Amino acid sequence: MSGQLLDPAWLSRLERMQVLSRRMASGTHAGKRRSKRTGSSLEFADYRPYAPGDDLRQLDWNAYARSGKLFLKKFLDEQELHVTLYIDCSRSMAYGEPRKLERAVQLAAALGYISLCHLDYVSVYAFNQKVTASLCNLQGKHKAAHLLSFLSGLQAGGTGDMNRALRSPGAVRGKPGISIVLSDFLFETGYEAGIAYLQAARQEVALVQILAQDEREPSYEGERRLIDSETRQFKEVSLTRQLVDHYRQTVRDYQAELANFAYRRGIACTAVEAEAPLEQMVFRVFRQAGLIR
Secondary structure, three states: OOOOOOOHHHHHHHHOOOEOOHHHHOOOOOOOOOOOOOOOOOEEEEEEEOOOOOOHHHEOHHHHHHHOOOEEEEEEOOOOOEEEEEEEOOHHHHOOOOOHHHHHHHHHHHHHHHHHHOOOEEEEEEEOOOEEEEEEEEEOHHHHHHHHHHHHOOOOOOOOOHHHHOOOOOOOOOOOEEEEEEEOOOOOOOOHHHHHHHHHOOEEEEEEEEEOHHHHOOOOOEEEEEEOOOOOOEEEEEEOHHHHHHHHHHHHHHHHHHHHHHHHOOOEEEEEEOOOOHHHHHHHHHHHOOOEO
16 A cells, blocks of 8 residues: 555645544443543543644633643543544455555544544454454554555455454453444445444444446447456356346446345445535535544
8 A cells, every 4th residue: 555645735624634433422332432531530541733723712721832832631530442444455446446445444543643633543354264464452643644544554455354353352342432344345245244243342334435437337249358457257248238227227226225124224324426526525425424533
């Protein structure tokens, strides 16, 4: 994975956002969350630059006297949240331009950075049919470089099996938290058992499906050899307009099936196009889906 994961111009905007926990908002979250508050009885955690709209009462005037810049103090209260990002790194995620994995990693970088800025714990698991790499229990904005370095090293390979991967030892926390899965969800063995396993482990689950344009709206016609990117099996087909239309409808039906499954289980679910601008995904689509605010 090469290139810059986050546009530096976005960082101040990301710092003002927050990954949402619907369970916590309803008062039923069983765990804790670290949030930004002031008060003499609370433990100091970090500074962040002042942004228009911030509470002026939280300004640190001593820091201003030293630097000439406005900063807000951040303290820890008695709440903490653990955000876990599961990134599908199976071979099919190497498809598209930009590649689906590239988009998944960039989205994970944005979600992880937002969480670190709010002093949430962040863990990342890369998987195909097993967990292939992990980074656990990061906390604080100073860990952002560590997170981005890890994400930059992820590569696509192997056959995907989310149901099996999430059963890997240590792949799922025993404590409540938020688990966000970034994948194309094109698993031969399905996804239902894996998601149910996350929920059984007291995880508030969110799904982000990433598909390439050729997967959603193929423009091919004529005699073609279609090769499965993971199994390498192939099939010779004659792509008529009717067959392509049938394929497109099948993809739409599959996406609707995933969305309905998520809805029935109270899971946030959003679909993104790999070719869409990253800024649009983060600042508009994720907000509309209720993943961040």
